[in-house]
Amino acid sequence: MIRLANVSHDYGGRGLLKNIDLHIAPGAFHFLTGPSGAGKSTLLKLCYGELRPNDGDVELFGQPLSALSRDALADTRRRIGVIHQDCQFLDHLSLAENVALPFVATGRQVPEADLRELLAWVGLAGQADSLPPTLSGGERQRAALARAVIMSPEVVLADEPTGNVDPEMSQRLLSLLVELNRMGTAVMIATHDLPLIRSAKTMVSARVLRIVDQGLQSAGSDL
Ligand SMILES: Nc1ncnc2c1ncn2[C@@H]1O[C@H](COP(=O)(O)OP(=O)(O)OP(=O)(O)O)[C@@H](O)[C@H]1O
Numbered sequence: 567m568i569r570l571a572n573v574s575h576d577y578g579g580r581g582l583l584k585n586i587d588l589h590i591a592p593g594a595f596h597f598l599t600g601p602s603g604a605g606k607s608t609l610l611k612l613c614y615g616e617l618r619p620n621d622g623d624v625e626l627f628g629q630p631l632s633a634l635s636r637d638a639l640a641d642t643r644r645r646i647g648v649i650h651q652d653c654q655f656l657d658h659l660s661l662a663e664n665v666a667l668p669f670v671a672t673g674r675q676v677p678e679a680d681l682r683e684l685l686a687w688v689g690l691a692g693q694a695d696s697l698p699p700t701l702s703g704g705e706r707q708r709a710a711l712a713r714a715v716i717m718s719p720e721v722v723l724a725d726e727p728t729g730n731v732d733p734e735m736s737q738r739l740l741s742l743l744v745e746l747n748r749m750g751t752a753v754m755i756a757t758h759d760l761p762l763i764r765s766a767k768t769m770v771s772a773r774v775l776r777i778v779d780q781g782l783q784s785a786g787s788d789l
């Protein structure tokens with residue numbers, strides 16, 4: 567679905583990512599780890615076409631990124647759900663309206679029952695009308711997950727989805743992502759949270775990738 571071949575990228579200074587090969591296949595579950603500043607968020611952005619690489623090839627659902635027009639890229643992006651590190655919301659809209667935004671942006675109304683079901687799935691049915699500033703960190707992260715999956719994407723890319731929450735809430739978020747994966751969605755999670763990765767390994771067959779010296783390695787059993 568998402569394929570990077572010999573991809574290199576930096577922001578014009580020192581090298582960051584070099585000769586990266588990566589394939590996110592249907593149903594895959596990947597973790598992406600590595601030190602702060604190693605390029606995890608950058609790699610995720612390359613995977614959903616937010617960034618175009620300085621060098622190498624990115625293919626999204628069989629189409630070279632370099633050949634996609636702006637409109638075609640926007641269509642392709644709807645097949646990819648992204649949970650951003652800072653999970654920003656529009657503070658004047660309710661939680662339900664924020665979650666529905668990707669759908670509404672396509673000019674369609676999200677079926678009310680589907681929205682309710684999705685909010686219940688992430689445990690936020692009771693907060694549908696709350697404004698984002700009144701939500702806790704864990705509630706925001708779960709809302710971000712709901713927003714990422716409302717378009718039924720084929721793959722979810724999550725950037726530190728458990729960044730600001732306690733271990734119990736991390737487990738809950740992980741369980742939701744594993745459940746999504748069991749229903750067929752490919753998942754890639756960028757995280758520093760090694761205990762989370764360890765506990766995931768008991769629930770799902772996950773591949774752990776680590777950015778080391780600008781390259782991508784499979785992490786060993788030391789995790
Ligand atoms: N838009 C940008 N312009 C210039 N430099 C950037 C930009 N985005 C990221 N960087 C730099 O690229 C490097 C990698 O950043 P990135 O956010 O990909 O790392 P990361 O591994 O996700 O870090 P963290 O774990 O701290 O979130 C950092 O040194 C960062 O300062």
